[in-house]
Amino acid sequence: MPPKNKKLAQEGIGNKLAVVMKSGKYFFGQNQCLKSLRKKSAKLVVISNNCPPLRRSEIEYYSLLSGCSVLKFKGSNVDLGRSCGRYFRASVVTIIDPGDSDILDLSKAN
Numbered sequence: 255m256p257p258k259n260k261k262l263a264q265e266g267i268g269n270k271l272a273v274v275m276k277s278g279k280y281f282f283g284q285n286q287c288l289k290s291l292r293k294k295s296a297k298l299v300v301i302s303n304n305c306p307p308l309r310r311s312e313i314e315y316y317s318l319l320s321g322c323s324v325l326k327f328k329g330s331n332v333d334l335g336r337s338c339g340r341y342f343r344a345s346v347v348t349i350i351d352p353g354d355s356d357i358l359d360l361s362k363a364n
Contacts, residue, residue: 258351260274261317266360267300267325267327267337267357267360268337269297270355270356270360271300271320271337271338271347271355272337272338272339272352273353273354273355273357274349274352274355274357275338275339275344275353276339276341276353276354277278277353277354278349278350278351278352278353278354278355279349279350279351279353280338280347280348280349280350281347281348282310282338282344282346282348283346283352284313284345284346286348287299287313287346287348288312288313288316290348291313291316291317291320291348291349292316292318292320292324294320294321294322295350296317296320296322296348296349296350297308297322297323297349297350297351297352297358298322298323298324298349298352298358299313299317299322299324299346299348300325300327300334300346300347300348300349301313301314301324301325301326301327301345301346301350302327302329302330302331302333302344302345303320303326303327303328303329303330304330304331304333304345305346306345309345309346313346323358325357325360329345331343331345334347340360345356354359
């Protein structure tokens with residue numbers, strides 16, 4: 255039963271990411287993520303499940319310093335890219351402006 259709940263929760267995150275991609279501002283990749291965290295313009299960072307540990311810890315450290323939330327995506331980088339509507343792998347997605355989505359409320363609940 256728990257895998258179904260995880261699957262439904264993951265679909266919810268995917269739907270919210272799709273709304274962000276249509277109406278918000280975002281960046282893909284580690285370098286853009288670190289730049290926006292240094293500027294303190296990032297609102298949320300979404301990290302895939304198979305992101306390398308060193309990269310993950312660096313992003314989490316910078317997000318802690320900037321006061322940004324981190325959401326751990328339970329799928330791989332391929333799943334994260336597909337849920338964003340792209341056909342390439344994305345291990346890190348930085349959300350600058352959520353647009354019409356309420357994904358920031360979801361990150362505060364976790």
